[in-house]
Amino acid sequence: MDKSATHHPTVAHPHVEHAHEELGFWRTYVFSVDHKWIGIQYAVTGLLFLLFGFTLMMLMRWQLAYPGRPIPLIGGLFGQDKAPGGIMLPEFYNQLGAMHGTIMVFMGVVPLAVGGFGNFVLPLQIGAPDMAFPKINMMSYWAYFLGGVTMLASFFMPGGAAQSGWTSYPPLSVINQGQQTMWLIGMMFLITSSLLGSLNFITTTVQLRAKGLSWMRLPFFVWAQFVTSFLLLLAFPPLEAAGILQLMDKVAGTSFFMPSGLVVSNRIVTSMTGIAQGSVASGGGNPLLWQHLFWFLAHPEVYVLILPAMGIVSEIIANNTRKPLWGYRALVYSLVFLGFMSFIVWAHHMFMTGMGTTMSAFFQTTTMIISIPSVVILTALLMSLVGASIRFTTPMLFALAFLPMFGIGGLTGLPLGLAPSDIHLHDTYYVIGHFHYVVAPGTIFALFGGVYYWFPKATGRKMNDLLGQLHFWGSLVAINLVFFPMFIEGLAGMNRRMYDGGAQFAHTKSVLYWNVVQGYAAWALGLFQLFFIVNFFMSIKWGKAVDRNPWEATTLEWAAPSPPPHGNFLTEPIAYRAPYEYSVPGAAKDFTPQFEPERA
Amino acid sequence: MHTDPAAVRKSVRLYVTIGVSLLVFTAITVMANRLHFVVPIAITVAIIIACIKGSMVASVFMHLSHEKKWIYGALLLTIVFFIFLMCIPLFTIMDTIGTPVRATPIEHAGH
Amino acid sequence: MNIPYTVEERPDTGLANGKLGIWLFLASEVMLFGALFSTYIILRVGATEWPHGELNIPLGAINTVILISSSVTMVMAWASLKMNEWGKHRLYLLATFVLAAVFLVNKYFEYSAHFATGEGPWHSTFLAIYFTMTGLHGLHILGGMIVMAYFLGPGAKLWKTNPDQFANRIEYTGLYWHFVDLVWIFLFPVLYLL
Ligand code: HEM
Ligand SMILES: [Cu+2]
Numbered sequence: 001m002d003k004s005a006t007h008h009p010t011v012a013h014p015h016v017e018h019a020h021e022e023l024g025f026w027r028t029y030v031f032s033v034d035h036k037w038i039g040i041q042y043a044v045t046g047l048l049f050l051l052f053g054f055t056l057m058m059l060m061r062w063q064l065a066y067p068g069r070p071i072p073l074i075g076g077l078f079g080q081d082k083a084p085g086g087i088m089l090p091e092f093y094n095q096l097g098a099m100h101g102t103i104m105v106f107m108g109v110v111p112l113a114v115g116g117f118g119n120f121v122l123p124l125q126i127g128a129p130d131m132a133f134p135k136i137n138m139m140s141y142w143a144y145f146l147g148g149v150t151m152l153a154s155f156f157m158p159g160g161a162a163q164s165g166w167t168s169y170p171p172l173s174v175i176n177q178g179q180q181t182m183w184l185i186g187m188m189f190l191i192t193s194s195l196l197g198s199l200n201f202i203t204t205t206v207q208l209r210a211k212g213l214s215w216m217r218l219p220f221f222v223w224a225q226f227v228t229s230f231l232l233l234l235a236f237p238p239l240e241a242a243g244i245l246q247l248m249d250k251v252a253g254t255s256f257f258m259p260s261g262l263v264v265s266n267r268i269v270t271s272m273t274g275i276a277q278g279s280v281a282s283g284g285g286n287p288l289l290w291q292h293l294f295w296f297l298a299h300p301e302v303y304v305l306i307l308p309a310m311g312i313v314s315e316i317i318a319n320n321t322r323k324p325l326w327g328y329r330a331l332v333y334s335l336v337f338l339g340f341m342s343f344i345v346w347a348h349h350m351f352m353t354g355m356g357t358t359m360s361a362f363f364q365t366t367t368m369i370i371s372i373p374s375v376v377i378l379t380a381l382l383m384s385l386v387g388a389s390i391r392f393t394t395p396m397l398f399a400l401a402f403l404p405m406f407g408i409g410g411l412t413g414l415p416l417g418l419a420p421s422d423i424h425l426h427d428t429y430y431v432i433g434h435f436h437y438v439v440a441p442g443t444i445f446a447l448f449g450g451v452y453y454w455f456p457k458a459t460g461r462k463m464n465d466l467l468g469q470l471h472f473w474g475s476l477v478a479i480n481l482v483f484f485p486m487f488i489e490g491l492a493g494m495n496r497r498m499y500d501g502g503a504q505f506a507h508t509k510s511v512l513y514w515n516v517v518q519g520y521a522a523w524a525l526g527l528f529q530l531f532f533i534v535n536f537f538m539s540i541k542w543g544k545a546v547d548r549n550p551w552e553a554t555t556l557e558w559a560a561p562s563p564p565p566h567g568n569f570l571t572e573p574i575a576y577r578a579p580y581e582y583s584v585p586g587a588a589k590d591f592t593p594q595f596e597p598e599r600a
Numbered sequence: 601m602h603t604d605p606a607a608v609r610k611s612v613r614l615y616v617t618i619g620v621s622l623l624v625f626t627a628i629t630v631m632a633n634r635l636h637f638v639v640p641i642a643i644t645v646a647i648i649i650a651c652i653k654g655s656m657v658a659s660v661f662m663h664l665s666h667e668k669k670w671i672y673g674a675l676l677l678t679i680v681f682f683i684f685l686m687c688i689p690l691f692t693i694m695d696t697i698g699t700p701v702r703a704t705p706i707e708h709a710g711h
Numbered sequence: 712m713n714i715p716y717t718v719e720e721r722p723d724t725g726l727a728n729g730k731l732g733i734w735l736f737l738a739s740e741v742m743l744f745g746a747l748f749s750t751y752i753i754l755r756v757g758a759t760e761w762p763h764g765e766l767n768i769p770l771g772a773i774n775t776v777i778l779i780s781s782s783v784t785m786v787m788a789w790a791s792l793k794m795n796e797w798g799k800h801r802l803y804l805l806a807t808f809v810l811a812a813v814f815l816v817n818k819y820f821e822y823s824a825h826f827a828t829g830e831g832p833w834h835s836t837f838l839a840i841y842f843t844m845t846g847l848h849g850l851h852i853l854g855g856m857i858v859m860a861y862f863l864g865p866g867a868k869l870w871k872t873n874p875d876q877f878a879n880r881i882e883y884t885g886l887y888w889h890f891v892d893l894v895w896i897f898l899f900p901v902l903y904l905l
Contacts, residue, residue: 129712132728199735206670207716207728234681237739241746248843253833256750256840285836289753292689293746343681347692356695567712608793615790619783626775626899630768633904646900653896661786661889668725671734678738682745689749690756 031142033134034566038141039120040458043451046112049148050444051529053103056096058522063088064501065519082160093499094163095178099151101166102183105305106190107148109443113308114194114232115144117450118201118225120458124557124564125219127210127573127595132203140196147189154182165497167294170257170287174249175264184247191240198232201225210556212575216332217594219555219579220318220325223332224311227339228304235300235343242293249285260284288353295346303342305439306406307335309446310377313399316453317381319553320396321388322590324580327380334373334380341370351419352426360419367417374410378403393551394468398449401476402442409438412487427497430490436483441476448475448532455536456550460562461543467535474528481521485514552591555579559595618660625653718876733883737890744894747844751901754836762837765830767821771903774817775895781810782892785885792878797870801863804881807888808859811852818849841902848898851891858884 032038062071068087071078075086082092123131131137154161162183164173173180205226209218218226245256261284318325325331347355347363355363381403390396412434415421425431448471456462492511494502501515502508549558559573573595581592629649637645659665664675715721716728724731755761788803825831825838832842862881869877 128715130714132714132716133732134714136732195736195739199732199739202674202735203728203732206724206731207721207726208714230677233735233739234678234742237741237743238685238746238749241743241750244843244847245747245750248832248839252831252839252842254839254843255836256754256843286693286753286757288693289689289750292692293750296685296689296746344684344688347688350692354697355692356697359692359695605794608790612787612790615783615786619779622779622782622896623776626772626779629900629904630772633768633900639905643905646904650897650900654893657782657889657893657896661782661892662886668730670724670726670731674731674735674738678741682741685742685745686749686752690752693753693757 031138033130033138035119035123035131035134035137036458036564036568038137039116039118041141042111042119042144043116045145045148046108046110046116049103050108050112053100053108054526054529056100056103058526059088060093060096060100061515061519061522063093063499065515067500067503088499090499091163091177092160094165094497095155095161097497098162098165098168098183099155102151102162102186104439105166105301106187107144107151109305109439109447110194110301111144112447113312113443114201114225114228114304115141115197117221117308117312117447117454118197118228121454121557122201122222122225123204123208124457124560124568125222125555126205126208126213127556127559127569127575128204128208129567129569131200132207133200136196136200140193140200143189143193143196147186147193150182150186150189154179154186157182167298168246168290169294170246170249170285170290171259171262171264174246174258181247181250184243184250187243188240191236191243194232194236198229198236201229202233205229210573210575213556213594214575216329217575217578219311220314220328220331220335221308221311223335224307224314227335228307231300231304231307231339231342235297238293239297242290245293246290255285257287257290258285259287288350291350291353292347295349296343299346299349300339300342302435302438303338305443307339309402309406309443310335310381312446312450312453313402314381315553315555316395316399316449317384318580318582319453319551320391320393320399321384322391322582323384323388324578324582325380326383326386327376328578328580330376331380334376338370338373338377341366341373345370345417348417348422351422364418368414371410371414371417378407378410393452394463394465394472395449395453397469397472398445398452401472402446402449405437405441405445409434409436409442412437425490427495428490429486429494429496432496433483433486433490436486440483441479445475448472451536453551454557455539455543456546457557457560457562457564459540459543460545461539462546462550463539463543464535467531467538471528471531471535474531475525478521478525478528482518482525485511485518489514549593552589554581554591554593556594558593614660618656622653622656625649718873718879727879729879729883733886737886740890740894744844744847747840747847748897748901751840751844754840758836762835765837766841766903767824768903770817770821771899774814775899777810777814777817778892778895781807781814782889784810785888789878789881789885792870792874792881800881801867804859804863808856808863811856811859815849815852815856818845844898844902848891848894851894855884855888855891858887 027033029037032041059071062069070086071083071088072086075083078086078088078092082089082095119131119137123129151161157179159177159179161178162168162173162180163176163178164180168180168183205218205222245254248254249256249258314325314331345363345366347359348367351360351363385400390400412430416425416431416434452463452468489502489508489511490496492508493505494508494511495505498504501512503512546562548560548562550562551558556573556575560568561570574597575594576596576598577592577594579594581587581594583590584592629646632645632649633642636642664671714728716726718727720727784803784806788800788807791797791799791803822842830838832839862884866880867877869880
């Protein structure tokens with residue numbers, strides 16, 4: 001162990017720390033390189049985008065419930081080109097829809113789950129003083145920020161924001177009015193941000209683990225972030241390439257995704273030039289190519305949305321059941337397998353594109369295979385609850401709700417993964433219901449749980465429990481009222497992305513009233529978030545002050561002071577044991593932290 | 601490892617040799633192109649030569665001939681996904697229901 | 712506060728942070744160019760005919776020679792540092808920079824010849840993919856030049872204070888540079904010859 005002297009050379013030097021306190025306002029709060037502050041920047045920006053995405057959706061829900069009726073109160077604010085007389089135009093509805101999806105996925109959930117929680121918690125949990133590349137970490141946040149600004153700016157530009165869904169399928173996306181170009185540029189920033197972040201996370205995990213923290217002693221959250229980072233690192237570049245190609249179609253008149261001889265409004269269109277160039281010597285483009293490149297990212301992306309949530313939930317469950325996680329190894333292996341498989345299922349989003357039966361069979365098989373590790377993970381988490389005397393803290397409530405909600409989301413995915421049933425369900429509200437169950441009462445609940453759980457670490461104060469419980473129960477009821485009816489609507493054949501909610505079709509008449517119910521429920525959901533917002537800001541100042549380990553938890557982040565100083569730990573943390581040593585027989589307390597030295 | 605000066609001094613000659621053979625292979629590719637093989641053979645030849653050149657750059661200049669296991673691991677994963685990316689979209693686009701829609705040389709714009 | 716293993720290697724992985732970082736970055740680059748190659752294949756398979764002889768093969772071959780030579784000078788720039796020959800290092804790095812610049816000048820001539828006849832990326836799917844791939848590759852060359860300029864200029868100071876770290880940085884620059892070369896080794900036959 002002669003290396004131990006050089007291990008973390010300057011982890012603990014109070015004097016050095018002190019020198020760093022003098023960084024000044026800009027370097028401390030704006031262009032900080034401290035992973036904790038960057039994490040908080042990410043998390044707060046992500047939460048704000050979630051709120052903004054939610055508001056866009058509220059406008060859409062009004063239109064769906066009461067098609068053609070002027071938006072009350074604020075309807076006049078949108079101007080003639082978006083909502084004349086307060087009545088939403090179809091183009092505006094499409095802008096809202098496209099930006100809702102984009103914002104929620106790429107600017108809300110992922111930045112909060114990976115950028116926020118990953119940045120704040122991961123280095124602490126592996127006992128590192130910071131990320132491996134602090135400056136790249138800062139650049140990653142600012143690339144994200146610029147991406148966000150670009151996307152927001154597009155609303156105010158001629159033609160308004162992008163209108164072709166978060167999936168941006170050509171040829172529509174290329175010929176539509178609206179700032180698709182800004183969407184593509186914004187995505188470039190967001191992709192750059194993710195790439196910088198993910199290589200940082202991987203390097204940090206491999207290189208900066210504390211002494212004694214072997215791979216099988218890593219908290220499950222770290223594993224989840226680690227696998228997620230690989231997905232981001234290797235799946236995003238193809239979308240970046242696709243974005244470049246679509247940008248060329250938009251601005252350079254190429255037709256990568258534009259078939260030759262496409263006729264729109266009685267005119268032959270090749271890309272933006274709008275008129276056939278007469279030069280198709282090498283053939284036209286292929287719109288399906290975009291779908292392949294897009295889903296090559298976007299299927300792994302849905303695991304980017306869910307895996308960090310599973311990580312958070314595992315931490316909370318282990319802590320509040322006071323038991324080790326059930327089947328830690330199975331969890332880890334399933335996670336890695338899931339990550340790998342997520343790269344070869346993507347075309348289950350494309351069963352309706354005229355794909356032949358051989359490839360359909362291939363993709364539905366891989367999709368069924370990938371659901372196995374998901375079920376293993378869910379089962380292991382459920383088994384962890386068996387026989388436990390559970391502490392029903394606020395974070396635990398969110399974690400507990402995650403399990404059945406993710407269960408519903410995952411199980412409803414199976415009929416979608418099988419080509420025969422997907423032909424009926426594709427592009428209906430059933431799909432919307434499916435993925436919202438995974439992402440909203442699934443991932444976002446887990447993220448809320450994570451905020452309640454790590455808030456004391458970040459601020460030294462606990463969030464209020466009563467407000468937390470109100471937030472939880474209200475949200476749980478409301479969110480199910482929003483999303484469950486979507487299955488009913490979808491099975492009745494209501495299509496997604498219809499600006500009148502399907503009112504023009506006779507066959508969906510019988511389920512239209514659900515749109516009104518969902519409208520009310522969405523309002524309720526929004527109102528219950530006020531409990532969270534108030535709680536969050538109030539607790540920063542007046543929350544109950546706590547010491548470094550208020551939850552009596554076992555992982556390394558609880559060895560650092562709350563909030564941890566720049567450089568994190570006062571003495572070099574060493575991991576002596578597995579991550580979840582709760583209720584060890586014969587131990588004095590019901591938890592034996594990883595960082596507690598062995599007693600002879 | 602390459603890090604001590606003596607070892608580096610030794611590998612300098614290797615770097616130059618590899619540089620020269622890369623140039624030779626470039627000449628071969630260009631020459632092979634002059635022979636006008638039928639397309640499938642031309643593609644095979646050109647890709648094989650490019651692969652040889654590529655692996656020389658990777659293994660010598662980029663020191664991949666003796667790297668650490670983490671780097672091999674990451675690259676192996678990348679290569680697997682790279683192969684998926686090259687093959688699966690192609691297979692899927694080739695496999696269509698009914699007759700594939702192929703671009704026909706355009707007769708005239710606007711009918 | 713110092714981050715461990717920025718210069719020295721972590722015993723159990725045998726790696727310094729930057730080494731793993733740059734390789735992961737290159738892995739993502741493989742997927743980026745991979746998607747473009749995949750695009751190329753799919754467009755070509757779907758095309759009724761594919762143009763031949765539209766590009767200037769001699770110029771392309773010269774550029775290949777230039778990039779390969781620059782890879783040699785780049786690896787020599789690093790080797791000279793390891794052998795503690797600062798003067799040679801500067802020379803080799805400068806040579807790499809100049810070769811890169813010559814490459815871009817050639818590319819400029821090629822591009823302008825196309826534009827002069829009105830055959831930009833909009834002309835055909837072949838030229839579209841040609842301009843996109845070589846354009847992106849050219850941007851990578853430019854990026855590499857910026858990094859080299861930094862190490863020829865202000866970045867060189869590090870050699871005085873922390874020679875090991877400086878040598879590492881040159882090594883990482885080299886890895887990136889060889890990768891850019893490697894991409895060209897595939898681009899040249901695929902676009903110019905086939
Ligand atoms: C666990 C097993 C899962 C299976 C078998 C599954 C299957 C599918 C399938 C086949 C579709 C395409 C449906 C269609 O468009 O016709 C789909 C859509 C979707 N899924 Fe899943 N999924 C699963 C889990 C998840 C998870 C964990 C997430 C996210 C956290 C997710 C998010 C989405 C999204 C966002 C879409 C809609 C994409 C769009 O068209 O805009 N899914 N799912
Ligand atoms: Cu999917």
